[in-house]
Amino acid sequence: MDEISEFSKDLRNKISDIAYIGNLEVLRRQRSADGTEKFLFGLEDKQTIESVLIPEKDRLTLCISSQVGCAMGCRFCRTGKKGLVRDLRAWEIVDQVLSVNRLYSPKKVTNIVLMGMGEPLANFDEVVESLKRIVSYTGISKRKITLSTAGLVPKITALAGKAPDINLAISLNATTDEVRDRLMPVNRKYPIQALIKACRNFPLKSHRAITFEYVLIAGMNDSPEDARRLVRLLKGIRCKVNLIPLNPHEGSDLQRPSVAGVLAFQKILTDHDVTAFIRESKGQDILAACGQLRGSYSEKASSDMPERSI
């Protein structure tokens, strides 16, 4: 709409409030053996992004991207490897949901997680605007939307006043600054205590909880001491923990822990009344799992599944 320069800005704004022209091109759809489906979307400037649809019993959860690439450089994540290409515009974020709704009609996306490519709070204004539009265009409830951040502290604080009250997830991934500095460079700017303080001050609605995501990496952040430190860090915060065993990828020396190690870590948390789930990422055979999105067209999936083009 912004490009139709024959219209005044005012009129363009009014029209974009009520009308919508879809622009994402579906370049590829890949379906995983577990039912997860990955969409590769082409943008107007030929950049590409990915969204992942995870069908479950009574919900369709869509994991959407907020940036092309990511500048945060987390050591365990494939999205960050090539750095940031650009921020997505609000409509490009919304359009991922509308496109999938169209492709799945009459079914509709029921839940949204901003856990695809990019750091949503590094693209704050466009993400906030997209959240408002998603709620108003699709009718998806605010409580069914979750934004995940690597921990941009001032933006977490700003989010509460600006965005619809969606759910917040924090990628914590370590319990000491020494380890988190190494895994997530953002920690050098916003260390763990500052991040936890922002979470404590986050105005949680009743019946809501903050999700802490914790990617378990063998020998790095998975010791019993880590589990006990995690319990102490989270004390007094209404929260739950999602333990995600690392999805390893080529060229990375990081390993996932054993199943026994993951269960032992979880047990320490639950024994101390911290709710903790183990999240095995879906769609690993098509590189659709957490931290595996890269958004490249030439990328070859590690599965034998035939690609379905439309």
Ligand code: SAH
């Ligand atoms: N940038 C945001 C959202 C996208 S990343 C953030 O970091 O929160 C979504 C989740 O995937 C994060 O919790 C991140 O810790 C996790 N993740 C990244 N790489 C991963 C990997 N290799 N294995 C498992 N989880 C990973």
Ligand code: SF4
């Ligand atoms: Fe970016 Fe999130 Fe990946 Fe870190 S984990 S590089 S913040 S997408």
